[in-house]
Amino acid sequence: MSSPALARPTPVHRAADLLAAYLPGSFYFSSPRGSLLADGVRASVRRERGSWADAAAGALDAAAALGVAEPVVAGAIGFLPDAEASLVIPAVVRRAGAPERGTPDEGLPGFGTTSWSVTPRPEPRAYADGVRGALELIGAGGLDKVVLARGLELTADAPVPVPALLARLVRADPGAYAFAVDVTAPGDPATRTLAGASPELLVSRRGGTVVANPLAGSLPRSADEAENRRRIAALLASAKDRREHAHVSAQVGDVLSRFCAELDVPAEPEVIGTPTMWHLSSRITGRLADPADPGSSSLALAEALHPTPAVCGTPTAPAYAAIAELEPADRGYYAGLVGWSDVDGDGEWAVTIRSAEVCDRTVRLFAGAGIVAGSDPEAELAETSAKFRTMLRALGVEAS
Numbered sequence: 001m002s003s004p005a006l007a008r009p010t011p012v013h014r015a016a017d018l019l020a021a022y023l024p025g026s027f028y029f030s031s032p033r034g035s036l037l038a039d040g041v042r043a044s045v046r047r048e049r050g051s052w053a054d055a056a057a058g059a060l061d062a063a064a065a066l067g068v069a070e071p072v073v074a075g076a077i078g079f080l081p082d083a084e085a086s087l088v089i090p091a092v093v094r095r096a097g098a099p100e101r102g103t104p105d106e107g108l109p110g111f112g113t114t115s116w117s118v119t120p121r122p123e124p125r126a127y128a129d130g131v132r133g134a135l136e137l138i139g140a141g142g143l144d145k146v147v148l149a150r151g152l153e154l155t156a157d158a159p160v161p162v163p164a165l166l167a168r169l170v171r172a173d174p175g176a177y178a179f180a181v182d183v184t185a186p187g188d189p190a191t192r193t194l195a196g197a198s199p200e201l202l203v204s205r206r207g208g209t210v211v212a213n214p215l216a217g218s219l220p221r222s223a224d225e226a227e228n229r230r231r232i233a234a235l236l237a238s239a240k241d242r243r244e245h246a247h248v249s250a251q252v253g254d255v256l257s258r259f260c261a262e263l264d265v266p267a268e269p270e271v272i273g274t275p276t277m278w279h280l281s282s283r284i285t286g287r288l289a290d291p292a293d294p295g296s297s298s299l300a301l302a303e304a305l306h307p308t309p310a311v312c313g314t315p316t317a318p319a320y321a322a323i324a325e326l327e328p329a330d331r332g333y334y335a336g337l338v339g340w341s342d343v344d345g346d347g348e349w350a351v352t353i354r355s356a357e358v359c360d361r362t363v364r365l366f367a368g369a370g371i372v373a374g375s376d377p378e379a380e381l382a383e384t385s386a387k388f389r390t391m392l393r394a395l396g397v398e399a400s
């Protein structure tokens with residue numbers, strides 16, 4: 001329960017208006033809790049050493065001292081420990097409710113006339129070989145789970161309209177954590193944007209209440225409802241998927257227990273669906289021991305949790321090493337985190353999966369799958385293909 005001093009003003013904007021006002025260079029983030037659109041840069045958050053959360057707290061305090069009402073830090077952090085990050089204190093922040101569900105499809109911007117060239121990196125066969133390599137590392141001991149990803153590089157015949165892409169992502173799944181973040185790096189030929197619709201909440205914090213919702217253990221969604229019921233039952237009954245999931249919920253629970261006075265980790269996962277996938281899911285809730293501690297901000301919690309075994313593996317260090325050995329490309333912002341955190345420490349951070357980096361006519365995307373003893377290389381390859389569909393459909397590359 002937040003005290004009156006912490007209460008946010010009622011949003012004055014409609015969710016659809018915020019989405020329509022997004023332009024490349026803005027920051028957009030929507031979730032079942034609400035939407036946020038941020039424009040302009042009051043300050044960039046930089047760190048020499050130490051955590052992003054400490055750097056962000058310093059920047060938020062400096063903005064508050066200058067009289068900025070309710071400053072927010074917003075942006076994304078890449079996968080690797082020393083990865084690139086794009087975190088700013090925006091000049092203007094607008095908030096609205098969650099995206100409305102069931103909006104009619106007319107007026108949905110399309111990519112109808114765009115033709116694409118699609119290059120898998122690596123080739124699907126090489127990915128399946130990588131999964132075999134991961135199974136060997138697991139068999140040798142010291143590694144229980146590793147998440148292996150593969151990439152696609154797409155080139156369109158015209159610049160990709162990121163506002164249309166974002167609108168299509170939100171329309172396809174209004175319950176997703178949808179985002180678009182400017183991640184332009186020095187040397188990029190044009191604005192580079194990370195956009196996506198993630199099903200996975202890394203952590204959210206409101207007052208003293210913390211929620212994390214790790215996912216692991218997946219099957220593609222079918223067009224046939226009877227088949228979907230079979231798949232949901234199969235996922236719940238699969239010992240391999242349960243093991244894959246248990247690594248994640250245990251680690252997330254362990255990390256949050258360091259911050260929480262009360263913590264509820266469900267004994268059993270449930271199944272959640274996206275328009276393209278089914279996932280085993282654990283909604284973990286807790287109450288912070290000391291919500292006033294700056295070390296318990298939503299960004300500090302997110303950094304403590306990242307990378308969970310949902311995107312890296314268990315134990316973390318050998319999983320990082322296995323990814324460096326077996327994945328040919330740097331993940332960039334994929335499998336990192338995206339979100340916002342305010343001056344009270346409240347905020348939301350999602351895992352940057354089902355995402356792509358878009359720069360002019362090129363799109364780079366990744367999808368991964370968790371490998372444990374008993375994983376089948378062909379099934380893992382098929383799982384990554386299914387996970388690509390979230391972005392490919394939104395880009396109009398693949399018919400739904």
Ligand SMILES: C=C(O[C@@H]1C=C(C(=O)O)C=C[C@H]1O)C(=O)O
Pocket residue numbers: 147149200214215216217218279310311353354366367368369370371387
């Ligand atoms: C790594 C991805 O997804 C993650 C891996 C999952 C799995 O292995 O079952 C499920 C959901 C995500 O936590 C991805 O979408 O690229």
